[in-house]
Each structure stands twice: as structure tokens, then as C-alpha cells.
Amino acid sequence: MAAGRRRSILTATLTSGLTTDTGGSTQESERNDGGLAACLIVRQLTGTAPSITGKIQHSPADASVSDANAEWLDLLTFTAQTVNGTQLQTTVTPYFPRLRALVTRGGTAVTRLDYDVVLC
Numbered sequence: 269m270a271a272g273r274r275r276s277i278l279t280a281t282l283t284s285g286l287t288t289d290t291g292g293s294t295q296e297s298e299r300n301d302g303g304l305a306a307c308l309i310v311r312q313l314t315g316t317a318p319s320i321t322g323k324i325q326h327s328p329a330d331a332s333v334s335d336a337n338a339e340w341l342d343l344l345t346f347t348a349q350t351v352n353g354t355q356l357q358t359t360v361t362p363y364f365p366r367l368r369a370l371v372t373r374g375g376t377a378v379t380r381l382d383y384d385v386v387l388c
Contacts (some may be wrong), residue, residue: 271388278385284315288372291385293327293335296365303360305388308346310353313383316376322346322385324357326364335368338354343367348374356388 278291308322323345329338341364344357369385 275387276384277367277387278371279383280371281382283381284379286373286375286378288370291369292328293316293338293366293368294330294387295331296367297324298363299365303358303363304343304363305356305358306344306369307357307383307384307386308349309347309353309386310351310367311382311384313350313352313378314380315378317350318373318375318378319348319350320346320371320378320381320383321348322369322371324345324385325368325370327366327368328364331365331366338366340368347350350375 277294306324324343325340326343327338327340343363344359346355349355
């Protein structure tokens with residue numbers, strides 16, 4: 269990803285419940301050997317012992333393969349977040365150009381959640 273370019277790849281506003289949100293894939297122009305940075309930005313998190321985790325995955329499959337049929341490999345992992353805030357994860361590992369984000373809502377109940385997963 270070019271320096272200075274930020275892009276949201278998964279967002280949720282005024283959502284609730286315990287589930288995993290999976291964003292659609294996004295395609296970079298080519299495989300990147302320079303590493304990646306991404307942020308999980310939690311703007312609002314309420315509920316009973318709520319916990320949010322996330323990950324960025326990459327795939328060697330080209331865009332002609334559906335997301336459901338593509339092989340996905342974990343690239344970055346966001347640790348459990350239980351309060352509002354931002355978490356930054358980076359890697360210097362080369363990655364495939366096809367990316368997606370997943371966010372899992374855990375705990376007893378998540379009653380209100382606003383977040384963004386952003387590539388930096």
C-alpha cells in the first residue's frame with residue numbers, strides 16, 4: 269500500500285449482538301513486500317463484559333475467485349479490546365494483494381458497537 273494512503277475496509281455503526289463481521293475483499297495492485305499497518309478503531313463499545321477482536325487476512329487467490337472459495341491466511345491479529353480506543357498492528361512480512369478484515373464480538377452481550385478497520 270502506498271505511503272500516506274488510508275482506507276477503511278470494514279466498518280460498523282450502531283450495531284449489536286455476538287457475531288463475526290467479515291468484510292468483502294479488497295485488491296491491491298500487486299503483492300507487497302514492504303509490510304502492512306492496520307488499525308482497529310473502536311468508537312463505542314457497550315454491553316455486558318463486551319470484547320472485540322479482529323484480524324486482517326490475505327489471499328493468494330485472484331479476484332476471479334469468490335471470497336467464500338478463496339484460501340485466507342491470517343496476516344495481522346488485533347488482541348481483545350474491551351473499551352473504546354485504537355489498536356495498531358504492523359508486519360514487515362510480504363503479503364498477497366487480496367485483503368479482508370474480520371471482527372468478532374464476544375462477551376456476554378454487545379449492545380452497541382461502532383468501529384472501523386483501516387489499512388494505513
